Amino acid sequence: xxxxxxxxxxxxxxxxxxxxxxxxxxxxxxxxxxxxxxxxxxxxxxxxxxxxxxxxxxxxxxxxxxxxxxxxxxxxxxxxxxxxxxxxxxxxxxxxxxxxxxxxxxxxxxxxxxxxxxxxxxxxxxxxxxxxxxxxxxxxxxxxxxxxxxxxxxxxxxxxxxxxxxxxxxxxxxxxxxxxxxxxxxxxxxxxxxxxxxxxxxxxxxxxxxxxxxxxxxxxxxxxxxxxxxxxxxxxxxxxxxxxxxxxxxxxxxxxxxxxxxxxxxxxxxxxxxxxxxxxxxxxxxxxxxxxxxxxxxxxxxxxxxxxxxxxxxxx
Amino acid sequence: xxxxxxxxxxxxxxxxxxxxxxxxxxxxxxxxxxxxxxxxxxxxxxxxxxxxxxxxxxxxxxxxxxxxxxxxxxxxxxxxxxxxxxxxxxxxxxxxxxxxxxxxxxxxxxxxxxxxxxxxxxxxxxxxxxxxxxxxxxxxxxxxxxxxxxxxxxxxxxxxxxxxxxxxxxxxxxxxxxxxxxxxxxxxxxxxxxxxxxxxxxxxxxxxxxxxxxxxxxxxxxxxxxxxxxxxxxxxxxxx
Ligand SMILES: Nc1ncnc2c1ncn2[C@@H]1O[C@H](COP(=O)(O)OP(=O)(O)OP(=O)(O)O)[C@@H](O)[C@H]1O
Ligand SMILES: [Mg+2]
Numbered sequence: 001x002x003x004x005x006x007x008x009x010x011x012x013x014x015x016x017x018x019x020x021x022x023x024x025x026x027x028x029x030x031x032x033x034x035x036x037x038x039x040x041x042x043x044x045x046x047x048x049x050x051x052x053x054x055x056x057x058x059x060x061x062x063x064x065x066x067x068x069x070x071x072x073x074x075x076x077x078x079x080x081x082x083x084x085x086x087x088x089x090x091x092x093x094x095x096x097x098x099x100x101x102x103x104x105x106x107x108x109x110x111x112x113x114x115x116x117x118x119x120x121x122x123x124x125x126x127x128x129x130x131x132x133x134x135x136x137x138x139x140x141x142x143x144x145x146x147x148x149x150x151x152x153x154x155x156x157x158x159x160x161x162x163x164x165x166x167x168x169x170x171x172x173x174x175x176x177x178x179x180x181x182x183x184x185x186x187x188x189x190x191x192x193x194x195x196x197x198x199x200x201x202x203x204x205x206x207x208x209x210x211x212x213x214x215x216x217x218x219x220x221x222x223x224x225x226x227x228x229x230x231x232x233x234x235x236x237x238x239x240x241x242x243x244x245x246x247x248x249x250x251x252x253x254x255x256x257x258x259x260x261x262x263x264x265x266x267x268x269x270x271x272x273x274x275x276x277x278x279x280x281x282x283x284x285x286x287x288x289x290x291x292x293x294x295x296x297x298x299x300x301x302x303x304x305x306x307x308x309x310x311x312x313x314x315x316x
Numbered sequence: 317x318x319x320x321x322x323x324x325x326x327x328x329x330x331x332x333x334x335x336x337x338x339x340x341x342x343x344x345x346x347x348x349x350x351x352x353x354x355x356x357x358x359x360x361x362x363x364x365x366x367x368x369x370x371x372x373x374x375x376x377x378x379x380x381x382x383x384x385x386x387x388x389x390x391x392x393x394x395x396x397x398x399x400x401x402x403x404x405x406x407x408x409x410x411x412x413x414x415x416x417x418x419x420x421x422x423x424x425x426x427x428x429x430x431x432x433x434x435x436x437x438x439x440x441x442x443x444x445x446x447x448x449x450x451x452x453x454x455x456x457x458x459x460x461x462x463x464x465x466x467x468x469x470x471x472x473x474x475x476x477x478x479x480x481x482x483x484x485x486x487x488x489x490x491x492x493x494x495x496x497x498x499x500x501x502x503x504x505x506x507x508x509x510x511x512x513x514x515x516x517x518x519x520x521x522x523x524x525x526x527x528x529x530x531x532x533x534x535x536x537x538x539x540x541x542x543x544x545x546x547x548x549x550x551x552x553x554x555x556x
Contacts, residue, residue: 185427187420194406194417201404204368205418206389264408 014258017309018273021302022280029284036287043166049279050168051076051234051243053272054227055250057179058109058220060271063254064183065216066196066263067123071112072224073246074134077239079104079228081138084147084154084238093153098229105225106218108134113217117210131247138240147238158233168230175223180268182219192216196263252299253278256306277302317344318379318477320365320509325374327357327364327533334360335533337374342478347500347510349520352530353553358513359401361530362480365511366398367391378478392418395477399484401513403467407456411448412437414455415470444469445495460487468496478509485519497523517546529553 029036055072062069083101086092092100108130116126162170183189191212195202203209231242255261256277257270278299285295320342327335334357342348350358363369365376367388376383381394405414412430415437421429437451446465448458455463464487471479481500485493493516500523503510514520520527527544529537529552537544537552 187422187426187428190413190420190428191418194409194413197406197408198404200402201400201406201417204363204366204388204398204400204404206387206392207418208387208389260408264406 014310015267015270015273017306018257018270018277021306022273022277025277025280025284029280029287033284033287036284039164041283041287043164043169045276045279045283046169046172047166047234048283049275050172051227051231052246052249052253052278053172053275054175054223054230055246056253056271056275057175057268058223059247059250059254060179060257060259060266060268061183061189061192061216062123062220063251063259063261064189064196064263064266065192065213066199067116067213067216068127068251068261069112069123069217069220070127070247071108071130071134072220072227072250073243074131074138075105075108075221075224076228076231076246077242078108078134078138078141079225080232080242081141081147081238081240083225083229084150084232085141087154088147088150088238091151093151094157097154097232098157098226101229101232102222102225105228106222109217109219109221109224110214112221113214116217117213135240138242142238142240144240146240148236150232150236150238155233155236158230168234171226171230175226176268176272179223179271183266183268188212188215193264193266196260196266198264249278249299252303256303258310317507318509319343320478321375321377322365323375325361325364325371325376327360327369327371333533335364335371338530338533338535339374340528340535340538342509342511344477344507344509345504346525347504347512347523348526348528349512349514349524350528350530351514351517351520351549351553356530356553357533358530359482360533362398362482362511362513363400365391365478365480366396389418392474395475396480397471397474397476397478398480399467399471399482401482401486403463405455405463405467408454410453411441411451411455411458411466414466415440415473417470419474440469440473444472444499461489461492464488465492468499472503476508478511479503480511480513482513483515484512485514485516493519517549520549521546 035041055076058072059069079101082104083097086100087097112127112130116123158167160167191207195207195209195212232238253274254266254271257274259266259270281298281302282295285298322338322340324337324339325335326337338361352358364371367386367390370385378394383391406417412433416433421433423429434451441448446469448462455466464484468484485496488496497519500510512524521541524541526540527549528535529549
């Protein structure tokens with residue numbers, strides 16, 4: 001049953017396109033760079049995709065419910081700053097910093113959800129506001145100067161390797177798994193998708209929409225917070241300007257993975273494929289020593305091409 | 317025997333008053349039709365009973381239970397089901413998800429139990445004589461009549477006490493309408509409180525026991541079906 005459901009999830013037309021695209025790109029890069037298809041490089045791709053990947057899981061839920069979250073990157077930066085600051089001052093180590101970052105992100109998400117419920121304004125507007133607020137708070141907390149030189153034990157957990165994977169890569173894959181189980185196997189996930197499909201009907205059929213929305217945004221916040229910890233560990237600093245524009249990259253990945261930007265349809269395997277598409281593209285172009293200006297260009301082209309191909313697909 | 321009571325129910329949206337003090341009651345084993353012109357307030361009245369809207373003043377109760385301030389979640393728990401005029405379906409979701417919309421079955425420790433839901437959906441659709449190409453296709457790809465059938469099946473899935481049908485035959489072909497009318501008669505025999513909104517007076521006269529005419533949010537006529545005629549009803553609806 002589990003396997004069959006999983007297969008039917010990944011056999012969706014749009015996701016299949018994404019996987020085909022990923023394969024084609026990988027073959028192309030394999031021929032153009034001898035190191036592309038090595039274990040080290042594959043782990044590199046996963047590691048480099050971890051921050052976007054984790055934010056992407058949260059973004060998948062938000063998009064699935066018919067909303068949009070523009071504040072994920074700002075939340076990520078604020079969480080990493082809060083985490084760096086408290087861990088440094090309270091001399092924390094081990095799991096505590098991870099928990100602090102995740103909770104800080106979750107609280108940001110909770111506030112966003114509360115504001116959307118209270119004002120009944122479109123999520124676009126509220127999260128645009130939260131983007132500015134969270135980013136500003138991160139700058140205010142640090143006085144604009146990144147918290148450098150973290151004590152080693154704060155981020156030492158991030159040096160661990162699990163089953164040959166780096167810590168960021170392992171956390172991202174675990175996050176994807178948790179997201180997958182939540183979205184496609186629980187009532188919470190089912191309600192998230194139903195809300196995005198038809199908000200009026202969800203109300204009429206007795207879904208507790210306000211509570212559901214709080215849950216979704218808090219969850220997305222937690223994933224951003226966790227991404228914040230990973231970002232902090234990788235750069236060994238609490239940087240208020242961390243991940244500028246990453247929210248758009250995360251949304252790009254979700255849409256590449258076949259989600260309906262207007263809600264009702266989104267999958268975690270799709271998001272993973274979308275994240276990997278972007279990761280492979282960037283990594284491959286790096287290996288071929290192509291300038292980052294062109295990399296941005298290619299990301300844009302891929303998104304446009306994917307949207308175009310989707311119009312030809314059987315789903316529309 | 318249950319009784320659904322409305323006492324001077326008023327509802328406005330901004331400056332437009334849509335229901336101006338509706339008082340009436342509905343009892344088990346009867347089919348009550350609500351007729352009226354477009355914009356008379358029929359859907360609003362029923363959505364107020366279902367908890368989608370809350371009355372500005374007045375009371376609604378089902379036997380001893382006050383429904384006045386309940387949410388749609390709570391009215392469904394109380395056994396009130398409504399088939400909405402727009403069907404309230406999730407178009408990108410399949411038949412099973414729509415049948416169990418808001419009432420998904422789970423098994424330990426909280427996973428969705430799709431297997432049971434699919435199996436039971438199949439049984440229910442079979443019982444109701446509804447034939448669908450597949451339970452897995454997004455419902456938006458089914459025909460209007462098939463979608464309506466799913467909305468009806470959903471309303472009956474959890475054996476309600478009150479069934480409100482807002483234009484349940486609007487998208488159906490003649491043969492399917494017959495089917496629905498038969499179904500309504502059966503539900504009446506089972507002792508449900510059935511409220512039927514319809515523009516098709518033929519259908520109304522075929523199944524109803526009582527006809528309420530609504531005009532600009534007020535009840536202007538309330539007759540047993542044998543005491544009235546189609547001309548009377550048309551006159552009640554039309555004349556201002
Ligand atoms: N949510 C709402 N906000 C504002 N006005 C509304 C709302 N719902 C209904 N109305 C208004 O209330 C009036 C009655 O609408 P309602 O849908 O109850 O009519 P109806 O009798 O069901 O008509 P129809 O036969 O066309 O379905 C209309 O004038 C409509 O514009
Ligand atoms: Mg109506």
